[in-house]
Amino acid sequence: MAAAAGAAAEGSNVLLVDERPYLGGILPQCIHNGFGRGFYKEDLTGPEYSRKEAERFFASGASWLSRARVTKIRPDRIAEIISPEGLFHCLFEQCVLATGCREKNLYSLEISGSRPTGIYTAGEAQEMLNLGHYDIGNHIVILGTGDIGQIVARRLVITGRTVIAMVEKNDHIGGMKRNRDECIAAYHIPVILRATVTKVHGYPRLEAVTLQHLDTGTREIIRCDTLVTALGLIPETSAADSLKTEAGFPGWLHPCGNAAHVHEIVDSVTLEGLRLGHTLGKAAAAKGS
Ligand SMILES: Cc1cc2nc3c(=O)[nH]c(=O)nc-3n(C[C@H](O)[C@H](O)[C@H](O)COP(=O)(O)OP(=O)(O)OC[C@H]3O[C@@H](n4cnc5c(N)ncnc54)[C@H](O)[C@@H]3O)c2cc1C
Known part of the structure; x- marks a missing residue:
């Protein structure tokens, strides 16, 4: 414009x-x-x-x-x-x-498992929540801690959903300081650093993800109905x-x-x-x- x-x-x-x-x-x-x-x-x-x-x-x-x-x-x-x-x-x-x-999507990473519904990029989730007023799910994992992921995480919490965790492969949270203060800190959103998602479970709807801790190699399964990816633009x-x-x-x-x-x-x-x-x-x- x-x-x-x-x-x-x-x-x-x-x-x-x-x-x-x-x-x-x-x-x-x-x-x-x-x-x-x-x-x-x-x-x-x-x-x-x-x-x-x-x-x-x-x-x-x-x-x-x-x-x-x-x-x-x-x-x-x-x-x-x-x-x-x-x-x-x-x-x-x-x-x-x-x-x-x-937006980069989940399948730009090495991910195994089915391709269930319940997996959205942050921009898709934001559009569905704010413009379409869709119910995108209630127990949510967010992969990536950049600005867009943080803003979507805050919106999910404000609209009454549970953000189980934001997962980040680096050893620090991404994005601008103002978003870290106004989103993650202000809304007490849990963050897991040095970890990634390696597998999605469930079909036709997402039921869980496998989280891999990058320093120890250990894996855990986190039950969730929605995965939002904020992997960059x-x-x-x-x-x-x-x-x-x-x-x-x-x-x-x-x-x-x-x-x-x-x-x-x-x-x-x-x-x-x-x-x-x-x-x-x-x-x-x-x-x-
Ligand atoms: C979640 C989020 C939070 C943000 N928060 C802030 C903030 O707090 N403060 C701030 O200043 N900035 C923020 N930004 C950044 C800012 O919004 C963007 O940098 C800016 O709006 C980008 O504008 P743009 O015109 O380049 O692209 P866009 O706004 O993406 O516009 C591109 C347009 O082109 C259309 N298009 C694409 N391909 C075609 C085609 N082939 N034919 C026809 N149309 C096409 C698209 O549909 C779209 O309408 C945020 C961005 C996001 C995603």
Whole structure:
């Protein structure tokens, strides 16, 4: 939204294409506070921050195509788009790739056992809890102690569920200090360090996990009905990966925000997007295109 608004403010004709039915990417599901302390000098929730960005976006005159997925960005500067209205092609001069990150899932680790229901990435769990209001389970193990895992753990406790433990392979808890204070310490969430999950049990629903302690090699079985994985993020650029060479992406393709690298704080995503949008818009105006 920031890049689109920046370019449109310089007079460019901008189309924002997003597969979701709403604007804001990950923000609407992040109903906790902690957004905007840098950029807006306010402590906002994700939806509040998203609304501010949307206001600027709509005021800029940029257009928005929702529920539309870009399946491929071609070397002839055509985006192939699929949407409920059908398939179509969009010809462009410059493309900002603001496709965010995808989450590593459990099966990116060496895990044995069945593939039962009850295993979610932290982002999936957050979306189901906060936007879908689904009951994702009651006795939960969380694998990984980064920021997203901690925020989801706190939400699970607030909504009355039992977080049996957060499990971490390192000898220290991950994430930012403010999350360690405001989530793990404030909500007394148990953490098991130097351990990992090596096996899942149960079918069709998860019934337990095998925990392996990395220093001693000992194993224990922990009964649980839900496993949430918070194993890290990978920039999502798959629509454009075929364009990548050793020199990187072509000069007209601009990865931005989490698609460029993982940003802990949304304020820096906004700043980067705005700057990029204005730069691209000014260059187009100078060319008269
Ligand atoms: C749980 C969690 C907690 C966080 N807490 C904080 C916090 O307290 N404070 C803070 O400042 N920051 C926080 N962040 C970080 C911040 O939210 C992100 O850095 C920022 O929102 C990323 O923005 P983005 O636009 O790069 O990506 P995203 O918000 O992920 O947006 C990418 C969009 O692209 C869409 N998309 C992807 N591929 C395609 C495609 N091929 N076609 C069409 N659409 C596509 C996606 O559906 C999505 O809508 C948190 C993040 C998470 C996940």
